[in-house]
Amino acid sequence: MATKAPRDDFDDRDIVVEERKHYAAGVPAVLKALDYSNEQMGAVRTGRTLLRLNQKHGFDCPGCAWPDPKDRSPAEFCENGAKAVAEEATLRRVTPEFFAEHSLTDLAGKTDWWLGQQGRLTSPMIRRAGSDHYVPIGWDEAFRTISEQLKSLPSPDDAVFYTSGRTSNEAAFLWQLLVRGYGTNNLPDCSNMCHESSGSALGETIGVGKGSVSLEDIHEAELVVVAGQNPGTNHPRMLSALQKAKKNGAVVVSVNPLPEAGLMKFKNPQSPVNVLTGTELSDDFLQVRVGGDMALFQAVGKLLLDMEAAEPGSVVDRSFVEEHTSGFEEYRDGLADLDWDEVLTATGLTRAEIEGLAGRFARSGRTIVCWAMGLTQHKHSVKTLREVVNLLLIQGNIGRPGAGVCPVRGHSNVQGDRTMGIFERMPSTFHDALDTEFSFTSPREHGYDTVKAIEAMRDGQARFFMGMGGNFVRATPDTDVTEAALRSCAMTVQVSTKLNRSHVVAGETALILPTLGRTERDVQRSGEQVVTVEDSMSAVHASKGRLKPASEHLLSEVAIVCRLARELLGTTVAADWQAFEDDYATIRERIGRVIPGFEDYEAKITGPDGKDGFVLPHAAAQRRWNTKTGKASFTSNELEYPHVPEGRLLMQTLRSHDQFNTTIYGLDDRYRGITDGRRVVFVHPDDIAAHGLVDGQHVDLVSEWTDGERRAENFRVVSYSTARGCVASYYPETNVLVPLGHKADISGTPASKSVVVRLEARADAPVPAGVVAAQPVAVR
Ligand SMILES: Nc1nc2c(c(=O)[nH]1)N[C@H]1C(S)=C(S)[C@@H](COP(=O)(O)OP(=O)(O)OC[C@H]3O[C@@H](n4cnc5c(=O)[nH]c(N)nc54)[C@H](O)[C@@H]3O)O[C@H]1N2
Ligand SMILES: Nc1nc2c(c(=O)[nH]1)N[C@H]1C(S)=C(S)[C@@H](COP(=O)(O)OP(=O)(O)OC[C@H]3O[C@@H](n4cnc5c(=O)[nH]c(N)nc54)[C@H](O)[C@@H]3O)O[C@H]1N2
Ligand SMILES: [Mo]
Secondary structure (H helix, E strand, O other), rough: OOOOOOOOOOOOOOOEEEEEEEEEOOHHHHHHHHHHHHHHHHHOOOOHHHOOEEEOOHHHHHHHOOOOOOOOOOOOOOHHHHHHHHHHHHHEEEEHHHHHHHHHHHHHHHHHHHHHOOEEEOOOOOEOOOOOOOOOOOHHHHHHHHHHHHHOOOHHHEEEEOOOOOHHHHHHHHHHHHHHHHHHOOOOOOHHOOOOOHHHHHHHHOOOOOOOHHHHHHHHOOOOEEEEEOOOHOOOHHHHHHHHHHHOOOOOEEEOOOOOOHHHEEEEOOOOOOOOEEEEEOOEOOOOOOOOHHHHHHHHHHHHEEEEEOOOOOOOHHHHHHHHHHHHHHHHHHOOOOOHHHHHHHHHHHHHHHHHHHHHHOOOOOOOEEEEEEHHOOOOOHHHHHHHHHHHHHOOOOOOOOOOOEOOOOEOOHHHHOOOOOOOOHHHHHHHHHHHHOOOOOOOOEEEEEEEHHHHOOOOOOEEEEOOOHHHHHOOOOHHHHHHHHHHOOOOEEEEOOHHHHHOOOOOOOEEEEEEEEEOOOOOEEEOEEEEEOOOOOEEEEEOOOOOOOOOOOOOOOHHHHHHHHHHOOOOOOOOHHHHOOOOOHHHHHHHHHHHOOOHHHHHHHHHHEEEEEOOOHHHHHHOOOOOOEEEEEEOOOOOOOOOOOOOEEEEOOOOOOOOOOOOOOEHHHHEEEOOOOOOEEEEEEHHHHOOOOOOOEEEEEEEEEOEEEEEEEEEEEEEOOOEEEEEEEOOOOOOHHOOOOOOOOOOOEEEOOOOEEEEEEEOOOOOOOOOOOOOOOOO
């Protein structure tokens, strides 16, 4: 099972397509994890590192934000968490010699996979205006250079400060303080592209923009609906929780255009018996059309209300609705003339399937809805998620054990970063507390989110970009527009662990500031430091790296922020940046005075059970509603779903099993049967035929928008079980097709799960003869 060397060419003509898998994890997952880890860091380091993963006194997995169970197994990690760790703990290095050897022009020709596989960044580097090479720069000079550039801008609003979701609470808190001290709220983050729609819908309807359930709730639920999420790849440890729920008698329903292996059957690698037999996870699989969920949830709501009308008191939790909610009548009346033809068109489901789901809801006393990007990245995502809330409110399924909303977060600390104030429009209560604590006046005008930041750079209104982690040019939509926007900046600065495209697509002057990763020891003047993170279920805990840093020249994210702040801010903000850098406990003290729920922060994370930390209060989970009406709000929303013109298909962009966002681990997508390539487009066999194509043929994907066409070249058509009219292809290769203006209403999230495309046969590629659909359309 040797892993292949990263290729630097763009030709994926060797793609092997086999039948998709019908279960997730099991023995192959364990072998894969060890294989990848051994290759990146050797056997001894692999053992030492993986056994610290997600343990008390260990470090938090830099992969996803799934919470840790109380009864941890000695190997509390998954295949993809192990890959995320190996990616960071790799022994490969990108040194100044590497940059002397490779010009920017040279690096621009390499694949994302190749760039990532070169190893950890080791020294601060600068690409001076006009040069084609990065050269070393000292830290002090780097901070001076950045500070001078920032001071020379006509307005602080001409600068953009991006954050990805791995940044610790401590670094994030100081980062937003630095940015606000400088004078702007331009704090776009990866969350803008991720769960922003969840935050918008939940904040407005239940008063808290976060999930309301704990792991125990999942274990105790009677019905768990998993919609628009592929946990087998992206949150593998969630499968153990679903397995436990099933053991306790829960029904699991998967709502997805694709029959994702992880949701069908799970072979738990931590159980010697189960690893062989496995657990059937989904009782029902609803193969919904892309973007059809809003219609589905409305229809289920309507059916529940009809049942109630037929037999009053049978479905609706009346005392809950009366005491705790507003807007029930408007919601009910809004559904009175629901158009079933439209529902069936939007969902692609049968009425019987929808009635089946309504029956599941009606019979369940404790229901949880889990979701991820399949629900958040559409034009009508906020509306869709309001309908999820409506459905749960009908039966009083919020603020009761075993029930609630569960948006499953992506990055390991994306939720914590937001709690710390990484947001372009924080509420005034936050600003007031910040101003008081640091004796300054923070800017109140809202800043740019991710899409607005790109537009501002494109239009010459922003000329400086600094990224605290992440890979901005690859993660964002409309690749050509975004690349040009970044290139037009006077300066781009990336605080990073690994080389990525955002270092190559650079502003006039560009800096790379290499930083410590989560797995590494962080020693400052007062000694070894811990940082803290918040998981998807609002649990905050400490994380302590153990490995020797990848290079002696690395600074922690906290140190980078502190040193830049000292250079840039002077005394604008009443903060002792040197003390912060020396001892992170002093940062936590200040956080405790600014952000509710963090009082006595230090004591809560450093007890004998430090790693367990504490759970932040969640008002809605206690049935306190911080909304405008003081109640949980039902909403009445006009039905919306994507309309696809004749001859076109609706494309979703998703993750393969071998990537973490823009970081490509390899070219395989094991569960979907793909080996050795990423330029594939999954199409229903009937759509392949209807479009005059055959399986195995190469096509260009062309998206159409008001301002013209966008093209992604040379994708292999793969016959696959997906909803009719809906195709799927990998992100980030297809970001070039997502128009900047195509985004969710209210939340502004790029609508990268519903892009209208046409498939254009390539003249240069031979059409495979006599090939018929390689995969059965059968649902399971
Ligand atoms: N290994 C690994 N783990 C990760 C990541 C990673 O890249 N690799 N990324 C992390 C991050 S930042 C995030 S946000 C999460 C992402 O986790 P996911 O949201 O699971 O990631 P995607 O691959 O985008 O998968 C979207 C899922 O939604 C389905 N879907 C698409 N459109 C629709 C729709 O209209 N309706 C419904 N019902 N379903 C739809 C797709 O078929 C797919 O199963 O994972 C996190 N964890
Ligand atoms: N078409 C399409 N586009 C999407 C999505 C989609 O589903 N479809 N998903 C969106 C989503 S959900 C998200 S969250 C975004 C992800 O957007 P980002 O968060 O910007 O992207 P990542 O790929 O996670 O960033 C990887 C880089 O982060 C750096 N890094 C890793 N660890 C650390 C660390 O500890 N500190 C620092 N400073 N740097 C570190 C490394 O240099 C690495 O190259 O992409 C979004 N874009
Ligand atoms: Mo995400």
